Amino acid sequence: MTWAFIGSINDIPQRGARCVETPIGKIAVFRTAEDRVFAIEDHCPHKGGPLSQGIVHGAAVTCPLHNWVISLETGKALGADEGAVRTIPIRVDGDKLFIALVTEADRAA
Amino acid sequence: MTEKLVIIGNGMAPGRMLEHLFETAANRYEITIFNAEPRVNYDRIMLSPVLSGEKSYEQIIIHGDGWYIKNGITLYKGHKIVAIDRDAKTVASDHGVVAPYDKLIIATGSVPFILPVPGNNLAGVLSYRDLDDVNAMLLAAQSRAKAVVIGGGLLGLEAAAGLEARGMDVTVLHLMPTLMERQLDPAAGHLLQRAIEDRGIKVITKANTKAILGDKRVEGIELADGRVIPATLVVMAAGIKPNAWLAKDAGLTTNRGIVVDADMRTSDPDIFALGECAEVDGQVYGLVAPLYEMARVAAAHLSGADTSAAFVHNDTPTKLKVTGIDLFSLGDFADGDDRQEIVLRDAAAGIYKRVVLKDNRIIGTVLYGETGDGGWFNDLKKKQVNITEMRDTLIFGQAYQGGTPLDPTAAVAALPDDAEICGCNGICKGAIVNAIKQKGLTSLEEVRAHTKASASCGSCTGLVEQVLSLTLGGSYAPAAVQPMCGCTALGHDDVRRLIKAKELKSIYAVMQELEWKTSCGCSKCRPALNYYLVCDWPGEYADDYQSRFINERVHANIQKDGTYSVVPRMWGGMTSANELRAIADVVDKFNIPAVKVTGGQRIDMLGIKKDDLPAVWADLGKAGFVSGHAYAKGLRTVKTCVGSDWCRFGTQDSTGFGVRIEKFMWGSWTPAKVKMAVSGCPRNCAEATCKDVGVICVDSGYEIHFAGAAGLDIKGTEVLGLVKTEDEALEVIVALVQMYREQARYLERIYKWAKRITFDEVRRQVLNDAEKRKGYFDRFVYSQKFAQVDPWSERVSGLHKHEFKPMATVGMAEAAE
Numbered sequence: 001m002t003w004a005f006i007g008s009i010n011d012i013p014q015r016g017a018r019c020v021e022t023p024i025g026k027i028a029v030f031r032t033a034e035d036r037v038f039a040i041e042d043h044c045p046h047k048g049g050p051l052s053q054g055i056v057h058g059a060a061v062t063c064p065l066h067n068w069v070i071s072l073e074t075g076k077a078l079g080a081d082e083g084a085v086r087t088i089p090i091r092v093d094g095d096k097l098f099i100a101l102v103t104e105a106d107r108a109a
Numbered sequence: 110m111t112e113k114l115v116i117i118g119n120g121m122a123p124g125r126m127l128e129h130l131f132e133t134a135a136n137r138y139e140i141t142i143f144n145a146e147p148r149v150n151y152d153r154i155m156l157s158p159v160l161s162g163e164k165s166y167e168q169i170i171i172h173g174d175g176w177y178i179k180n181g182i183t184l185y186k187g188h189k190i191v192a193i194d195r196d197a198k199t200v201a202s203d204h205g206v207v208a209p210y211d212k213l214i215i216a217t218g219s220v221p222f223i224l225p226v227p228g229n230n231l232a233g234v235l236s237y238r239d240l241d242d243v244n245a246m247l248l249a250a251q252s253r254a255k256a257v258v259i260g261g262g263l264l265g266l267e268a269a270a271g272l273e274a275r276g277m278d279v280t281v282l283h284l285m286p287t288l289m290e291r292q293l294d295p296a297a298g299h300l301l302q303r304a305i306e307d308r309g310i311k312v313i314t315k316a317n318t319k320a321i322l323g324d325k326r327v328e329g330i331e332l333a334d335g336r337v338i339p340a341t342l343v344v345m346a347a348g349i350k351p352n353a354w355l356a357k358d359a360g361l362t363t364n365r366g367i368v369v370d371a372d373m374r375t376s377d378p379d380i381f382a383l384g385e386c387a388e389v390d391g392q393v394y395g396l397v398a399p400l401y402e403m404a405r406v407a408a409a410h411l412s413g414a415d416t417s418a419a420f421v422h423n424d425t426p427t428k429l430k431v432t433g434i435d436l437f438s439l440g441d442f443a444d445g446d447d448r449q450e451i452v453l454r455d456a457a458a459g460i461y462k463r464v465v466l467k468d469n470r471i472i473g474t475v476l477y478g479e480t481g482d483g484g485w486f487n488d489l490k491k492k493q494v495n496i497t498e499m500r501d502t503l504i505f506g507q508a509y510q511g512g513t514p515l516d517p518t519a520a521v522a523a524l525p526d527d528a529e530i531c532g533c534n535g536i537c538k539g540a541i542v543n544a545i546k547q548k549g550l551t552s553l554e555e556v557r558a559h560t561k562a563s564a565s566c567g568s569c570t571g572l573v574e575q576v577l578s579l580t581l582g583g584s585y586a587p588a589a590v591q592p593m594c595g596c597t598a599l600g601h602d603d604v605r606r607l608i609k610a611k612e613l614k615s616i617y618a619v620m621q622e623l624e625w626k627t628s629c630g631c632s633k634c635r636p637a638l639n640y641y642l643v644c645d646w647p648g649e650y651a652d653d654y655q656s657r658f659i660n661e662r663v664h665a666n667i668q669k670d671g672t673y674s675v676v677p678r679m680w681g682g683m684t685s686a687n688e689l690r691a692i693a694d695v696v697d698k699f700n701i702p703a704v705k706v707t708g709g710q711r712i713d714m715l716g717i718k719k720d721d722l723p724a725v726w727a728d729l730g731k732a733g734f735v736s737g738h739a740y741a742k743g744l745r746t747v748k749t750c751v752g753s754d755w756c757r758f759g760t761q762d763s764t765g766f767g768v769r770i771e772k773f774m775w776g777s778w779t780p781a782k783v784k785m786a787v788s789g790c791p792r793n794c795a796e797a798t799c800k801d802v803g804v805i806c807v808d809s810g811y812e813i814h815f816a817g818a819a820g821l822d823i824k825g826t827e828v829l830g831l832v833k834t835e836d837e838a839l840e841v842i843v844a845l846v847q848m849y850r851e852q853a854r855y856l857e858r859i860y861k862w863a864k865r866i867t868f869d870e871v872r873r874q875v876l877n878d879a880e881k882r883k884g885y886f887d888r889f890v891y892s893q894k895f896a897q898v899d900p901w902s903e904r905v906s907g908l909h910k911h912e913f914k915p916m917a918t919v920g921m922a923e924a925a926e
Contacts, residue, residue, distance in 0.1 A: 002920075004917075004919040004920055005917075005919075006916055006917040006919060007916045007917050011911060011916055012911070012916070013654075013655055013911065014286060014655065015629070015655040015656075016655050016911075018911060018915065018916035019915045019916060020915060020916050020917045020918070020919060021915050021917070021918040021919070022918075022919050022920050023920045026915075029916060032443065032444075032629075033294070033295050033628075033629050034294055034295070034442065034443040034444070035290070035443075036443045036445070047669070048670075048671075049671070050667075050671040053659040053663075053667060053671075054632070054659065055632040055635060055636070055655070055656065055657075055658065055659075056655065057627075057629050057630055057631045057632055057635065058444045058445075058627065058628070058629045058631075059443070059444055059445040059446060060446075062631075062632035064658065064659040064660075064667050065667070065669065067632065069632070071446045072445075073445050073446045073447065074446055078446075099919070101919060101920045
């Protein structure tokens with residue numbers, strides 16, 4: 001696993017998200033009202049909606065396509081819906097953000 | 110022989126260390142202190158009261174000259190140490206004094222962070238660290254001129270309050286959206302901002318300082334957005350940096366600060382560091398409690414009294430020292446799935462309390478307005494007490510624990526008859542009970558009508574209902590109001606009424622004053638509140654884009670695959686060869702996969718990648734197109750037929766009138782989408798009789814229709830009335846839409862709203878009552894001043910760039926290999 005630098009926390013609006021392109025697809029990186037950051041797959045478990053485009057409230061995001069609410073901490077759908085997206089480890093160093101990338105070497109090992 | 114202890118710095122941490130040392134090993138060391146400031150040890154935490162005039166310098170001295178003499182300490186005032194010679198074990202001051210040491214303590218504190226902007230060295234730019242800074246500020250304050258404080262943290266706000274108390278006109282600039290964001294959640298930050306503003310201090314958040322202006326002296330500040338704020342005094346309070354240079358020059362290990370172990374020793378075992386310059390376990394500190402803890406540990410090792418003493422990190426509560434503002438913040442108060450929060454808001458008293466729990470234990474607390482229980486919460490957190498048993502009453506504080514759980518009705522039942530229930534109208538409990546009994550009242554509305562209780566601001570509605578149910582027993586059934594969402598018990602109508610009545614002008618203000626149950630709302634209430642505020646406070650409320658649905662945030666329609674569709678405005682459905690050519694060129698250039706004619710007489714381009722949107726808009730903009738708002742809860746299309754221009758049956762210029770309406774009303778936000786149409790004769794080719802607002806032109810004038818639908822429901826329109834001229838028709842239509850904007854619930858289409866309040870009521874207000882109509886019309890025109898800005902051209906010029914670009918692309922090279 002390697003930590004990849006993706007930018008500054010200030011690049012993301014509070015209660016908002018940005019995308020990062022990676023070999024495993026789009027990752028959505030969120031920043032809450034209280035400056036917590038999370039990274040999850042940008043792909044709703046329901047119909048693949050881009051979660052990065054949703055409204056962020058508390059530590060959850062509402063998918064823009066059909067209003068599923070996904071926990072940013074666990075990646076699981078909240079409420080009556082069932083499903084989950086992958087969460088990606090994210091590290092904050094000062095204002096710098098890093099996400100964990102799984103490399104070919106890790107997969108082989 | 111006594112050992113020589115030399116201390117560099119004479120702040121609060123070494124002062125406290127010496128007190129501990131004298132308790133256990135009074136005569137072990139011969140002590141010499143070098144203080145760069147020409148003073149004894151004083152209480153730096155109390156600089157703010159000195160600035161505001163509540164205290165004098167003499168009152169904040171901790172150790173007077175006599176204390177140094179009594180303890181045999183040699184104090185060099187105004188001596189700055191310039192070098193440490195670790196081989197010779199000596200230090201040298203800038204006045205040429207060289208002192209040998211056996212043990213050395215570095216307590217050089219911190220230096221203010223000075224923004225690296227042009228003009229930061231002009232006369233009149235100060236920091237806020239020591240008494241010299243305070244004296245300089247007091248001198249500047251005599252002019253009673255304008256001051257700017259950069260930084261809305263603890264220090265900056267204290268400086269601002271002090272300068273304001275000295276008669277200056279103060280503006281605080283803060284880079285982040287809310288004040289003290291590291292210690293407070295946004296809700297408490299909002300309350301704090303209001304309290305600060307109530308003192309007459311201006312607060313500008315999201316303020317990015319670009320330059321400090323002036324020739325020799327400060328004349329003002331320029332922000333990145335171009336605003337210029339005049340000022341003759343600028344105080345930098347944007348943060349501090351540990352002062353570790355001396356240690357670094359001496360070859361000691363440094364990082365952010367001087368690196369020390371838990372015993373406060375640096376990488377040289379004879380040299381200790383403590384205070385703001387020290388870094389323990391990767392952390393540096395600025396609050397006094399951990400600094401005093403460092404002092405205790407260092408003293409224990411220096412005296413040999415406890416060689417196992419170790420510094421342990423503890424969350425320290427934060428308090429603001431501004432008279433009249435009570436706030437308390439502790440620990441981790443971010444929310445999350447594995448955490449629960451308990452929120453108490455008392456709008457009337459300006460109280461906000463939030464306790465964050467994890468595994469039934471407190472991990473964080475924010476208190477505003479009433480902080481008396483801060484110590485108790487801190488204690489529960491420190492001891493990791495399981496709070497399951499007292500969970501229901503925890504937030505009320507220590508005084509409420511131990512008894513039986515509180516039933517809210519029991520609390521009202523226990524109130525004496527002369528207890529005031531409605532503060533606005535001064536109505537006490539006994540008056541309400543008597544009215545209910547004597548007049549046989551059975552509903553909230555009746556109580557309001559007869560007693561006026563809860564008839565003004567409405568925040569005591571819950572109490573009045575409890576009095577009703579206590580008095581009537583089981584026979585009282587409160588009217589079921591559908592709450593807006595799970596975050597509040599209030600319905601849309603109450604929220605709209607209270608936003609106006611209490612003049613609430615931000616989402617955080619609404620959530621606080623109306624006692625929201627969550628700290629950040631949800632995807633249901635936030636867009637609704639944003640609309641209500643946009644509608645009610647044009648020009649004052651700053652649109653909160655993060656509370657808008659994605660389509661209204663990026664001004665395009667999201668599609669099932671995450672691409673977007675773009676619909677430019679075609680006024681009244683009219684277009685031209687040039688426009689069509691421009692659309693064709695855009696379709697080619699961006700490989701747009703689908704182009705479709707819409708039901709609203711315009712052209713939809715589908716399947717556009719989000720990153721391409723600004724470039725697509727730039728090209729469309731060059732051809733004269735603006736956004737069609739096909740994504741908006743706002744004015745969509747005005748469909749027309751060709752009318753008297755071409756049609757042999759046309760009675761009026763329906764195309765021209767449709768274009769006029771669209772040009773007058775585009776850009777306005779509405780509770781739900783609004784579609785219109787103008788037909789030139791009763792054959793109704795523009796299908797005006799199933800629209801939100803429709804016009805049928807006839808020989809004698811304009812028949813105005815409203816409340817149609819052709820979607821989930823199908824409904825023909827109601828006739829509003831007939832007017833003779835186009836001008837009159839425009840005024841009536843605009844007034845109707847404004848009435849709808851001001852009264853409807855978010856996402857409620859015109860046909861549902863009009864049916865709810867009755868069609869006759871709409872007719873009465875916008876057709877028959879000329880004064881009301883004029884009022885609605887004027888308010889619409891005013892709000893359009895702020896709404897009619899083409900969102901596409903704004904984004905082509907760079908607004909919200911972050912929306913359209915990925916933050917980063919990582920790991921692609923490895924993947925390609």
